[in-house]
Amino acid sequence: MTNPRSELAPQLHQQAFSLDHPALSQVLANTENLLIIQDLDGVCMGLVKDPLNRHIDPAYVEAVTAYDGHFFVLTNGEHIGKLGVNRIVANSLGEEIGNRHLPGLAAGGIQWQDRCGQLTHPGVSEAELTFLKSIPQCIETALREFLETVDHGLSPATVTHCINASVLDNGASPTVNLNTFYETLNNPALYRQLQGQMQSLTEALLADARQQGLEDAFFVHYAPNLGQDDQGNEVIWWANETTSGTTDFQFMLRGAIKEAGVLALLNRYYFQKTGLHPLGIGFNARQAPRTMEDMLTLVKQDFDPAHMPLMIGVGDTVTSQAVAQEDGSVIFKRGGSDRNFLQLIQNIGQAFDRGNLVVYVDSSGGELKNRRALQVETQDGMPTVTQGPNDPQDNSDPLILNIVFPGGHQQYCAAFQAGAIARQATS
Template identity: 55%
Template sequence: MAVSNTPLHLRSLSLDHQSLSQMLIERENVLIIQDLDGVCMGLVKDPLTRVIQTRYLEAAKSLGSHFYVLTNGEHIGQRGVNGIVEKAVANPSTVKEQGLYLQGLAGGGVQWQDSYGNVSHPGVSDAELSFLNAVPDQIADYLRKLGQKLKLGLSQTQLETCIQAAVLDNKVSPTANLNVFHEALLDRPELYAELQQEIKKLMERLLEQAQQKGLGESFFVHYAPNLGRDNRGQEIMQPSQGKDSGTTDFQFMLRGAIKEVGVLVILNRYYYGQTGSYPLGAEFNVRQAPRDQPALLKLVQDNFDPAIMPTIVGVGDTVTSKAVENGNEIEFKRGGSDRGFLELIQLLGQEFNTGNVVVYIDSSGGEVKNRKALKLDHSNPENIQVTEGPGDSRDTSDPLTLNLVFPGGHKQYIDFFCHIAQARAFSG
């Protein structure tokens, strides 16, 4: 591969993993903030079948305070990542003893965990937790009724199997994951599209119920993948089109639980590890923070010492850009559950001149077939080029630049991640 002298943070769709590796190994003041599904684990239709590698867990632990996860999934519960971590290690008690749990934020930012599995929900009330606790059963009951109403053509056993896989009883982000229904209805896309719209209506009714209980400002619905936000700040569901499933995850989440706010919570803790004090206070959490990008950026500008600001590397796999015809013009709807936090990391790098790097993992090779694969030009084996990213190729004004990409998906990234962790430990 040809070597470029262009700084990493100014590149686009680069495959120069060696330069990124060198930077992460040699630079002490670095912070990796990383998504989970599709990044360090393959995307699967049923979250219960996810697998994580022990060597990855050991590498994450060795990076200490230089590594945190930031995910819309959860640490705990039947479908949480902690269960996957415990299965990966021969003796589950070893996980807690050695601190091999993945530290960082889950539930979009409202569920904190340290590496020893100590979990808390800063800023979340008992009334909110109680409401969320009832949501999974409501989703399951609604899916059973829809099975009869829409005549999905599934036997009672098949329908129940799909429901068991689709209803994620997460503590702070109960979710309807329609991947299994999309697969079951591949030959009847019109039925899946109707099911998708019905689940959207259910989520809207749940928000109305919360309003009636005095919790009108507590929740929002996160669609994954999505088409960005509308003029009211609400996420836009991506309708299915043919074999393209569009939005598959309908997550009922706590307001403030958006990943870009989680970046500030992690940064606040990172500074504490470096200085012994929290720039935003020890109790700062995502429920207290502003939700728009300019206000978040100003909060960092006003409170964080530039001399201590690390080079941040953001790692994700869900970034979308879809063309929508609007009369004679084409409008691009930009979304994806990782876009917000990656954009904020990019802006922080520009503001503090720290050379922050945005890393994209191509998760299109997983079981979930709603991801656009990177396009590569192999005509010169000595200098393979990425010719097209995950968004619409016509969207040339996308504010988010994907500096480095991993076309080999989570397996390629894990090899890279373990290498840098081992090298940093050796050099230290």
């Protein structure tokens, strides 16, 4: 293996929308000083309306072991609970997971799990976890009360089914997922009212937390979203006739943002390689700076360039939407739960000259219809991506998607597994 980076990496990081998947597999196989940070839903398993129906390929789980110490997940979902990835992995394997847990950070970056399933919540207090436990019941009550006040035409059994599919009782990031409601109601106007009701609920919960002395302990993550407003709050994507917009309203711990998770994972990776934690042994995502610029400054200040790995970020949720202004100009609202962590990885690569790679998996082929598909056409006899996931008018996005997978999670997993096989053969 090469060190610190594969010779193929500089070629790939200079490209946009590359379909050279064998080249990525070679980088995965041949780079010794490698750090893969990967999202889960839509990346290694398909997006589905009901989270209980998620499935992960056992071959992918086995492939992860080839990257031991070089691979971490970074997800807004959770490791544990009835909706956690551990349950999905166990069901797919049909046996005990053992040392095949997917290591990394969940709940946006504050739930750590190693490959043996040892789990902690770095930087989280018992008071915060106790407050979070009360939220699923609040969500269920709010949904039932809303449905009692509108003409929805659903039977009591259907209402119960939709609520059960929507209330995600995650321990560290309780969520309402409205995918099932969107499909079942089949009424964009009524669904927008439901979005508004959930937005009001989460705002009330934030106020309640402040009254209990948990000032600035939580925030609300909208997925997908349209970036942030001037106060740093995420912007909801309202549904229209063609898209469900924001489907997930996720109550999360302050600091549980994926880009902060990148710092925590990089800190752990350096410890594995050097025996030292550049940011301190107790560093967690909640201690990270709040802005992307300050995060990058911290990395440049405290991480030894001699040990900086080639980083590969993998995600599927990147949004962009043109918004017309009163003066006739257009601005672009850029968001998506994977955007910022991918951008930080790209920025670190540029700062350290490591040729870091951003990998995008097109999850538009799943059951959820709230993201743009990559457009692929044949040009000069070769398949070529002619339009990415952004608004077609948005040609100035600073995030460059180096390698893309129009075929979705199956196509990505095939390249990931090919890299794993070759990596094991050369180790």
